[in-house]
Amino acid sequence: MKPRIGITVGDPAGIGPEIAVCAALSPEVRAVCDPVLFGPRALLERVFPLVKGRVAPGSALGDLRLRPDLDGWGKLAVPFGAVSADSGRISYACLQSAVTAVLAHEIDAIATAPINKESLKAAGVSQVGHTEILASLVGLPENAGLTMFDTLGLRVFFFTRHVSLKKAVSLIKRDELLAFFRRCSRALGLLGVRGSMAVAGLNPHCGEHGLFGGEEGREIEPAVALARAEGIDVEGPVGADSVFHLAKEGRFAAVLSLYHDQGHIACKTLDFLRTVSLTLDLPFLRCSVDHGTAFDIAGTGAADPTSMVQAVLAAARYSSVPR
Numbered sequence: 281m282k283p284r285i286g287i288t289v290g291d292p293a294g295i296g297p298e299i300a301v302c303a304a305l306s307p308e309v310r311a312v313c314d315p316v317l318f319g320p321r322a323l324l325e326r327v328f329p330l331v332k333g334r335v336a337p338g339s340a341l342g343d344l345r346l347r348p349d350l351d352g353w354g355k356l357a358v359p360f361g362a363v364s365a366d367s368g369r370i371s372y373a374c375l376q377s378a379v380t381a382v383l384a385h386e387i388d389a390i391a392t393a394p395i396n397k398e399s400l401k402a403a404g405v406s407q408v409g410h411t412e413i414l415a416s417l418v419g420l421p422e423n424a425g426l427t428m429f430d431t432l433g434l435r436v437f438f439f440t441r442h443v444s445l446k447k448a449v450s451l452i453k454r455d456e457l458l459a460f461f462r463r464c465s466r467a468l469g470l471l472g473v474r475g476s477m478a479v480a481g482l483n484p485h486c487g488e489h490g491l492f493g494g495e496e497g498r499e500i501e502p503a504v505a506l507a508r509a510e511g512i513d514v515e516g517p518v519g520a521d522s523v524f525h526l527a528k529e530g531r532f533a534a535v536l537s538l539y540h541d542q543g544h545i546a547c548k549t550l551d552f553l554r555t556v557s558l559t560l561d562l563p564f565l566r567c568s569v570d571h572g573t574a575f576d577i578a579g580t581g582a583a584d585p586t587s588m589v590q591a592v593l594a595a596a597r598y599s600s601v602p603r
């Protein structure tokens with residue numbers, strides 16, 4: 281049986297519904313999974329005329345599988361391109377419905393279109409983004425999710441994300457790294473990925489034995505040694521200028537990047553539109569585009585659905601792994 285992938289439409293004032301419909305009607309997507317859209321019917325109907333030319337010829341609205349529990353939200357007037365409490369409420373309701381469905385095993389994984397943080401705030405949602413909302417919906421702490429990027433099979437985890445570079449460097453400590461290695465190793469195992477993980481160096485040439493930077497010798501190498509003693513397949517640190525290339529060539533199953541831009545630059549330079557963000561360590565798999573709501577082009581039919589399609593394909597691929 282093909283995996284059933286729930287696609288949440290995101291903020292209805294943005295490009296989310298348009299790219300969600302494109303993805304759900306993409307022949308590539310339908311070949312590997314059964315897509316189910318989580319969005320109010322009226323708001324999907326309004327974007328349907330925009331998707332022609334980007335979906336299989338002859339596609340009809342009736343080809344989409346929708347969730348009737350969200351249809352009531354379609355009565356709200358949500359103009360394209362504007363922040364509003366109503367569009368925040370709708371994005372939240374779609375996520376809630378998808379989480380309920382995935383926990384009830386009615387779908388196998390979730391792929392999310394972009395939401396607007398300001399609209400969510402206007403709707404009174406206290407969590408700042410998808411990962412925090414999803415964690416709170418299943419009763420976990422807001423920071424429970426573990427992010428992994430997948431760009432054409434290059435997999436990257438992030439030891440730190442939205443902190444300053446200075447702060448990120450100060451957070452590189454042996455015991456925290458060890459805990460992170462354990463988490464990444466377990467997450468990869470659940471995704472059915474085998475092979476060794478490589479931790480990227482922090483300093484140029486991994487500090488050249490302390491000539492320019494001591495974090496490698498002081499924190500990273502001891503953490504790797506401890507992890508290996510536990511049987512965790514992690515290597516490094518490997519110079520950050522070559523580790524991503526080596527992983528792309530298949531030498532490593534994943535790269536453990538130490539700060540936000542280190543991993544982002546590698547993935548997004550390799551292929552910006554095919555960079556998919558996975559949230560792991562939740563009771564279900566969630567894959568996401570890594571772009572925003574693009575309010576400036578919402579409602580014009582100019583949105584590129586490539587990222588959304590890739591997110592759904594990744595959800596299908598990784599949720600097909602027997603657990």
Ligand SMILES: [Zn+2]
Pocket residue numbers: 441442540
């Ligand atoms: Zn970021």
